[in-house]
Structure formats: C-alpha cells, structure tokens
Amino acid sequence: MRKIEHLGIAVKDLKKSNELFRKLLGEAHYKEEEVSGEGVLTSFFQVGDTKIELLEATREDSPIAKYLERKSEGIHHIAFDVEDIHAEVARLKDEGFEILNEIPKSGADNKLVVFLHPKSTNGVLVELCQEKNN
Ligand SMILES: CC[C@@H](C(=O)O)C(=O)SCCNC(=O)CCNC(=O)[C@H](O)C(C)(C)COP(=O)(O)OP(=O)(O)OC[C@H]1O[C@@H](n2cnc3c(N)ncnc32)[C@H](O)[C@@H]1OP(=O)(O)O
Numbered sequence: 576m577r578k579i580e581h582l583g584i585a586v587k588d589l590k591k592s593n594e595l596f597r598k599l600l601g602e603a604h605y606k607e608e609e610v611s612g613e614g615v616l617t618s619f620f621q622v623g624d625t626k627i628e629l630l631e632a633t634r635e636d637s638p639i640a641k642y643l644e645r646k647s648e649g650i651h652h653i654a655f656d657v658e659d660i661h662a663e664v665a666r667l668k669d670e671g672f673e674i675l676n677e678i679p680k681s682g683a684d685n686k687l688v689v690f691l692h693p694k695s696t697n698g699v700l701v702e703l704c705q706e707k708n709n
C-alpha cells in the first residue's frame with residue numbers, strides 16, 4: 576500500500592456537494608465521471624497528493640443508494656493506491672480478508688479497483704486502486 580489514493584464520500588446531491596466541498600477546500604473539483612458498473616456519478620477534488628471522491632447514486636440498486644438508505648451521507652470507503660493489485664489481492668486473501676471482487680474492475684479516474692468486505696476490516700469498506708497503464 577503506497578498511500579491513501581482517495582476517501583470516498585456518499586452524497587445525496589452531487590451538484591450541491593460539489594459547491595460545499597469547493598467552499599471547504601478552496602478549489603473546485605477537477606473532474607466528474609460516471610461509472611455505470613457501480614451505479615455512481617463521481618467528482619474528484621485534489622487535496623495535496625490525495626483526493627476526495629464524492630459519490631452520488633445513479634440507480635436504486637447502487638451501493639451508494641443502499642448506503643444512504645441504511646446510514647446517511649458521509650465517509651463510505653477508504654481507497655489505497657497499490658503497485659500490483661493482483662499481488663495485493665493474493666496477500667490480503669492469505670491474511671484472511673474477504674475480497675469482494677477478485678478480478679479487478681474498472682473504476683473512476685483510470686483505475687482498476689478491488690473491494691474488501693467491511694465485515695473483515697473493522698467496519699470500513701476498503702478499496703484497492705491500481706493505475707490502469709502502469
Ligand atoms: C467509482 C468507482 C469506484 C472508484 O473508482 O473509486 C468506487 O469507489 S465505487 C463505490 C461504490 N461501490 C462499492 O461500494 C462496491 C463495493 N461494495 C459492495 O460490494 C457492497 O456495498 C457491500 C459492501 C458488500 C455491502 O453490500 P450489501 O451487503 O448489499 O449491503 P447491505 O446494505 O445489506 O449491508 C451489509 C452490511 O455491510 C455494511 N456496509 C455496507 N456498506 C458499507 C460501507 N460502505 N462501509 C461500512 N459498512 C458498510 C452495512 O451497514 C451492513 O452491516 P450490518 O448492518 O452490520 O449487517
């Protein structure tokens with residue numbers, strides 16, 4: 576694990592939250608991207624050498640819609656940057672963590688992503704991210 580790549584924050588209204596985070600961070604988001612496989616519309620803010628990812632649900636069965644129904648807006652996941660996602664999945668599996676998708680899937684911002692079940696990580700949803708072209 577090289578660094579925290581981003582913190583994912585579930586929001587109800589991306590447009591309103593973009594404005595709120597612009598005021599908070601003093602700089603606007605640098606991109607918006609829809610990831611249809613996850614049922615989310617995202618926006619990204621750079622904070623030093625890490626990022627904040629805001630996530631709005633685009634359909635009822637999106638993990639973000641379910642999360643907002645059960646809990647509320649707030650930190651949804653922590654994402655770590657990894658050099659070799661396959662090696663990291665194998666290592667974490669050996670350590671007994673529950674991997675939600677062993678085959679990396681396409682995430683936002685040019686990343687391959689894998690999730691670990693929060694029940695195996697003290698209640699925190701963990702995402703592993705590897706840059707697609709390295
Ligand atoms: C934009 C792409 C990508 C990126 O590039 O950055 C993303 O970030 S996509 C983000 C959205 N996608 C995901 O979250 C995918 C991984 N998540 C899942 O597969 C599911 O959400 C889940 C974690 C397996 C939970 O799904 P499910 O079991 O259907 O949900 P329940 O609502 O029934 O909850 C079961 C249990 O888990 C707790 N939970 C759910 N989400 C979280 C969370 N984000 N953090 C902590 N805990 C979570 C939930 O509270 C339930 O607990 P109990 O009440 O104790 O049973």
Ligand SMILES: [Co+2]
Pocket residue numbers: 581583628652654702
């Ligand atoms: Co994420």
